[in-house]
Amino acid sequence: MSQAPPARAGDPIDAIDTPALVLELAAFEANLEAMAAFVRGSGVRLRPHAKSHKCPEIAKRQIALGAVGVCAQKTSEAEAFVDAGIGDVFVSNEVVGRAKLERLARLARRAKVSVCCDDAANARDIAAAAQAAGSTVEVFVEVDVGQHRCGVAPGEPAVALAAAIASAPGLRFAGLHAYHGGAQHLRAVAERRAAVAQAAALARDTRARIESRGIACPLVTGGGTGTFAFEMASGVYGEIQPGSYVFMDADYNRNAWADAGAALPSFAQSLFVLATVMSAPAADRAVVDAGLKASSVDSGMPILVGWPGVAYAKASDEHGVLAIAPGARGPAPGERVRLVPGHCDPTVNLYDWIVCVRGDRVEAVWPITARGALA
Amino acid sequence: MSQAPPARAGDPIDAIDTPALVLELAAFEANLEAMAAFVRGSGVRLRPHAKSHKCPEIAKRQIALGAVGVCAQKTSEAEAFVDAGIGDVFVSNEVVGRAKLERLARLARRAKVSVCCDDAANARDIAAAAQAAGSTVEVFVEVDVGQHRCGVAPGEPAVALAAAIASAPGLRFAGLHAYHGGAQHLRAVAERRAAVAQAAALARDTRARIESRGIACPLVTGGGTGTFAFEMASGVYGEIQPGSYVFMDADYNRNAWADAGAALPSFAQSLFVLATVMSAPAADRAVVDAGLKASSVDSGMPILVGWPGVAYAKASDEHGVLAIAPGARGPAPGERVRLVPGHCDPTVNLYDWIVCVRGDRVEAVWPITARGALA
Numbered sequence: 001m002s003q004a005p006p007a008r009a010g011d012p013i014d015a016i017d018t019p020a021l022v023l024e025l026a027a028f029e030a031n032l033e034a035m036a037a038f039v040r041g042s043g044v045r046l047r048p049h050a051k052s053h054k055c056p057e058i059a060k061r062q063i064a065l066g067a068v069g070v071c072a073q074k075t076s077e078a079e080a081f082v083d084a085g086i087g088d089v090f091v092s093n094e095v096v097g098r099a100k101l102e103r104l105a106r107l108a109r110r111a112k113v114s115v116c117c118d119d120a121a122n123a124r125d126i127a128a129a130a131q132a133a134g135s136t137v138e139v140f141v142e143v144d145v146g147q148h149r150c151g152v153a154p155g156e157p158a159v160a161l162a163a164a165i166a167s168a169p170g171l172r173f174a175g176l177h178a179y180h181g182g183a184q185h186l187r188a189v190a191e192r193r194a195a196v197a198q199a200a201a202l203a204r205d206t207r208a209r210i211e212s213r214g215i216a217c218p219l220v221t222g223g224g225t226g227t228f229a230f231e232m233a234s235g236v237y238g239e240i241q242p243g244s245y246v247f248m249d250a251d252y253n254r255n256a257w258a259d260a261g262a263a264l265p266s267f268a269q270s271l272f273v274l275a276t277v278m279s280a281p282a283a284d285r286a287v288v289d290a291g292l293k294a295s296s297v298d299s300g301m302p303i304l305v306g307w308p309g310v311a312y313a314k315a316s317d318e319h320g321v322l323a324i325a326p327g328a329r330g331p332a333p334g335e336r337v338r339l340v341p342g343h344c345d346p347t348v349n350l351y352d353w354i355v356c357v358r359g360d361r362v363e364a365v366w367p368i369t370a371r372g373a374l375a
Numbered sequence: 376m377s378q379a380p381p382a383r384a385g386d387p388i389d390a391i392d393t394p395a396l397v398l399e400l401a402a403f404e405a406n407l408e409a410m411a412a413f414v415r416g417s418g419v420r421l422r423p424h425a426k427s428h429k430c431p432e433i434a435k436r437q438i439a440l441g442a443v444g445v446c447a448q449k450t451s452e453a454e455a456f457v458d459a460g461i462g463d464v465f466v467s468n469e470v471v472g473r474a475k476l477e478r479l480a481r482l483a484r485r486a487k488v489s490v491c492c493d494d495a496a497n498a499r500d501i502a503a504a505a506q507a508a509g510s511t512v513e514v515f516v517e518v519d520v521g522q523h524r525c526g527v528a529p530g531e532p533a534v535a536l537a538a539a540i541a542s543a544p545g546l547r548f549a550g551l552h553a554y555h556g557g558a559q560h561l562r563a564v565a566e567r568r569a570a571v572a573q574a575a576a577l578a579r580d581t582r583a584r585i586e587s588r589g590i591a592c593p594l595v596t597g598g599g600t601g602t603f604a605f606e607m608a609s610g611v612y613g614e615i616q617p618g619s620y621v622f623m624d625a626d627y628n629r630n631a632w633a634d635a636g637a638a639l640p641s642f643a644q645s646l647f648v649l650a651t652v653m654s655a656p657a658a659d660r661a662v663v664d665a666g667l668k669a670s671s672v673d674s675g676m677p678i679l680v681g682w683p684g685v686a687y688a689k690a691s692d693e694h695g696v697l698a699i700a701p702g703a704r705g706p707a708p709g710e711r712v713r714l715v716p717g718h719c720d721p722t723v724n725l726y727d728w729i730v731c732v733r734g735d736r737v738e739a740v741w742p743i744t745a746r747g748a749l750a
Binding site for chain 2: 002003004006015017018019051073074076093094095096097099100118119121122144148149150151152153181276277278279280281282285287289290292293294296297298315316317318319321333334345346349350351352371372373374375
């Protein structure tokens with residue numbers, strides 16, 4: 001049931017059918033290299049989040065540049081990467097329910113598989129599944145360091161869960177997952193720095209308490225595209241998990257990347273939705289063929305590139321309405337435009353293929369293998 | 376690259392893997408029958424919009440109950456339905472660009488295919504493609520009756536375009552597409568009635584002007600789930616295009632369906648996202664495994680069913696945070712809950728399969744064949 005690829009390697013970019021998800025390889029490669037260079041020699045490991053791209057071709061390039069493996073967010077997503085030859089996948093999320101845990105434990109026979117846990121009963125279930133499968137699952141205690149989503153409270157509740165995991169057969173206590181998702185999108189650098197400082201302090205204290213019980217806590221992992229430099233500098237985190245840096249999006253582009261304190265590494269926009277104007281019925285309006293099934297609007301409208309005075313104003317299922325300011329020139333029917341998605345992760349998840357371009361040519365078309373991997 | 380089906384026919388509903396898109400067959404069948412009964416004998420044709428379901432199994436059931444065919448919104452979507460044996464598909468949208476029009480014209484060799492047009496140059500391009508393919512494409516002039524999206528202005532601009540189409544080789548002028556999308560979600564019945572009255576007046580006047588030039592205007596088509604009864608009553612529309620009525624969603628459920636003037640036919644919620652609680656870390660919070668990749672949030676958060684004092688408060692990519700009011704009981708980890716999607720169309724587009732249930736059993740699992748059909 002996959003859709004036909006919208007282009008073939010070697011095609012001119014004008015031949016790409018629209019709407020299409022397009023990756024500018026020069027910017028993409030620069031982003032991969034910038035992250036790799038920033039991490040290199042730091043003593044901190046890079047484990048990029050693959051929920052952003054869902055694409056083994058991208059994971060392989062990240063690993064070739066030094067990443068230790070990838071994060072996934074669902075068991076089926078992890079499975080897609082293991083099937084593609086990725087040997088080390090961290091499901092940075094809770095997995096609950098017998099069938100899902102059996103699947104996870106079977107996967108751990110084929111690759112190094114780790115998972116989050118925030119509940120003692122769930123730890124027992126993971127252990128039972130691992131024992132039944134004859135595998136070892138590495139388990140991180142997820143600590144709520146400010147996100148207020150999943151995660152056990154820092155301090156003693158986390159210590160008790162770590163102790164339970166450390167003593168469970170079939171499990172290996174791998175450390176703490178201390179991810180602060182809400183911090184990624186705080187706009188000011190100082191706000192993000194402060195949020196991570198607080199998260200790191202909670203993780204440091206929790207780790208010390210665990211170690212004071214004689215339980216080794218090998219790793220604290222966390223951090224995303226908005227904050228990874230702060231986790232790295234904290235002295236607490238041994239691994240970072242940025243995902244969106246490979247693509248960027250309109251929401252991350254609204255973050256500030258420098259303040260009086262420091263400049264953060266920044267990344268170029270490499271991901272676009274290519275759209276065609278299908279109607280220009282009025283002087284103040286044009287309509288493109290990419291609506292909310294082509295660019296997720298959960299974090300706002302996509303941004304139109306290169307048309308001064310013209311903005312993507314409104315999305316319906318299959319239509320995007322461009323508002324043309326008085327005096328501005330809008331695109332004509334048949335013209336092709338580029339959109340920066342509001343939020344890269346759910347936008348990528350709408351497509352079967354990512355069309356990789358360099359200059360005016362399509363260089364490759366990669367399958368988004370884990371598209372729709374919800375289970 | 377399709378995902379594995381989350382269940383098999385005959386499974387107990389407890390065996391459905393989550394998140395899953397679930398269709399309650401009893402409610403679904405009642406919705407199909409209610410619409411068919413309302414239309415039967417009215418002289419107005421029903422052409423349901425298949426962009427909502429993207430599922431040939433559903434289209435076949437609509438046609439078995441009297442629908443004349445389906446609407447699709449993209450050429451690739453139309454192709455999926457023709458491939459599945461649907462013989463009459465209206466692409467209720469503009470199709471622009473040579474490759475897309477060649478594809479559309481080829482499709483018209485295999486089925487009755489119609490399309491919208493709001494531009495004379497586009498009409499010439501459709502005609503060229505039809506002539507090259509040796510097919511006839513039926514063309515509706517899309518008139519802007521209040522939606523302010525695509526569509527030529529009513530009155531003389533529409534007449535001129537109709538004349539151009541009527542005289543073009545390879546084309547057949549099929550009438551007017553006069554759809555008012557914005558009217559569907561006006562909350563009060565009186566507001567929707569008034570918006571459609573205005574749309575119908577514009578369509579009536581435009582049709583009269585076209586016919587006064589000696590050009591036959593066989594059909595005015597339009598209307599959605601929120602307004603179809605008003606288009607039917609107008610005496611202008613000969614065909615209605617509702618799509619969401621088969622499923623319903625949180626947004627349509629916020630519409631009023633009766634006022635002092637009249638009661639409209641109403642429909643039961645048949646579509647749900649089945650989710651599992653994966654964390655319950657605090658008394659005021661639980662987290663389900665269905666986030667914004669499992670239920671589109673463009674029209675608001677999904678609605679949790681059956682848990683008084685508990686609400687789906689926040690979606691991230693793979694997490695849904697349930698807020699539990701003081702004193703209310705929330706679901707425990709491993710418990711399964713049902714969500715009513717905020718907006719059915721883009722939610723269905725996130726899934727490869729729709730799991731059809733009756734009572735406590737899975738009766739069928741239907742492929743969402745046109746999922747991702749953007750081109």
